[in-house]
Amino acid sequence: MQAKTAITINRPVEDVYRFWRDLTNLPSFMNHLESVEVTGNGRSHWTANAPAGRTVDWDAELVEDEPNQRLAWRSLDGSQVRNSGSVSFTPAPGDGGGTEVRVELSYDPPGGALGKVVAKLFGEEPQQQVTDDLRRLKQVLETGAVVRSEGSPEGTRSLRLVTQRPAQPVD
Amino acid sequence: MRANCWMGKTSLEVREVPDPTILNARDAIVRVTSTAICGSDLHLYNGYIPTMRKGDILGHEFMGEVVEVGPAVSSLKVGDRVVVPFPIACGACFACQRELYSLCENTNPNAAIAEKLMGHSPAGIFGYSHMLGGYPGGQAEYARVPFADVGPIVIEDDLPDEQVLFLSDILPTGYMGAEMCDIQPGDVVAVWGAGPVGMFAMASARLLGAERVIAIDRFPYRLRLAAEHTGAEPVNYEETDVAEALQWLTAGRGPDACIDAVGLEAHQSNRALRAYDRTKQAARLETDRPHALREAIISCRNGGTVSVIGVYGGMVDKFPMGSVMNRSLTIRNGQCHAHRYLRPLLERIRDREIDPSFVISHRLPLDQAPQGFEMFRDKQDDCTKIVLTP
Secondary structure (H helix, E strand, O other), X not given: OEEEEEEXXXXXXXXXXXXXXXXXXXXXXXXXEEEEEEEEOOEEEEEEEOOOOOEEEEEEEEEEEEOOXXXXXXXXXXXXOEEEEEEEEEEOXXXXXXXXXXXXXXXXXXXXXXXXXXXXXXXOOHHHHHHHHHHHHXXXXXXXXXXXXXXXXXXXXXXXXXXXXXXXXXX | OEEEEEEEOOEEEEEEXXXXXXXXXXXXXXXXXXXXXXXXXXXXXXXXXXXXXXXXXXXXXXXXXXXXXXXXOOOOOOOOEEEEOOEOOOOOOHHHHOOOHHHOXXXXXXXXXXXXXXXXXXXXXXXXXXXXXXXXXOOEOEEEEOOOOOOOEEOOOOXXXXXXXXXXXXHHHHHHHHHOOOOOOOOEXXXXXXXXXXXXXXXXXXXXXXXXXXXXXXXXXXXXXXXXXXXXXXXXXXXXXXXXXXXXXXXXXXXXXXXXXXXXXXXXXXXHHHHHHHHHHHOOOOXXXXXXXXXXXXXXXXOOEEEEOOOOOOOOOOOOHHHHHHOOOEEXXXXXXXXXXXXXXXXXXXXXXXOHHHHOOEXXXXXXXXXXXXXXXXXXXXXXXXXXXX
């Protein structure tokens, strides 16, 4: 499964790169991630939320790191879920000082029952998920936090679009 | 708390719901002292706007007293009296930096829905469907105000609620409608719709230097009010053909600027055209009725400006693009970037250049909101604007 998306963020390239480069920040805008732990030597341990309160985890390594330009990572051999991704940072046109962020992800879900878990986990639909992730990243960097409404109290999330809470205060 | 909730097409109930709480650090909670029913609320009431859910709290024109602030709000304190602008804006994105507050890129968590319908999403709005954020509105005892350090304006003066409430939406909307006309000395401005927004557009056109203002509507009481408060020359489209009337009034030239303050639920006198558009709406082939817009375009002088502040939701049929293109018309639009106008218009109110309360015809308790909506929609009892008190 492949997914790619892009967004323009009204912050300088250095700020956006720096935020993403600290991988422990990723769960703040990637809802499916519970945590990312940096283990050293360009490696990290990722834990993702799975259905029924379970988690799925894997180890990954950075394969490219061009400061203020590009990051790429991939899961280590033997991971339950093979996945890889890259993000590029480009100054937005003009003097505005913004950053164009382009993300490409790919997942190789295993077959069978585990495959179904993975498909659900990484995709509510990988394309929607990564688009939501970037929207949330933009909100975090431009406004300080993921923006919530009472209809969507967790913030932007494609699954929520069909199961909106009524526009009434959260209990 | 009690709140006016949308329960379905033409079905409203004032119900007991939870009190709002702080969800983001930059929120504030406001105890609502006055709120109003907007013409655009009628599109929600009549079922023209998609993505409403049963239980949604309505209302985007409200003001009151700050009763709680989130930890990151430093510009407001408990006890401040504020008017809250209807679009929700973060202040930091590409759009907000250009003062295009109703286009804020961050305040619609449900942006994906709006993108499917419109290409890109505008800002979230209080009480105006899930496509525009799923935020509860202000026809309630309390409201959560996101980005409280960006939107609300503090009222330090003694001015009563009725004089400042309309800063939340309709006064800046009318003003922006007139401003988009780029009025030059000697200009003739025609306004379709003599409701509160239309009348504020007429008043603003005068403030901005229009030489003549023409009001187009079918209700004599509204045309009278417009004439009395803005000096507008009345044209009643049920008594006369608008194109002919404007031809006569402007000696063939056409108005320099035409403001559409009507929007998607336009009423059409010509029965055949009315039937056409209604049939297409029923078959979902057309969602909006562009009668006023078509007329505004056709009547406008060559090279003039059509300024659209009436709300549209979806698609219109039979749009006179040939007239627009061949005659160098400028069409300017927008949900009002209200934040931009709060301070300048408050000053004009303070200086007595305008008293917006002239549009108010009825005052009701919040509990009578459902009756109020019906009265407002059906123009009963010479209704122009209803202010609700929780």
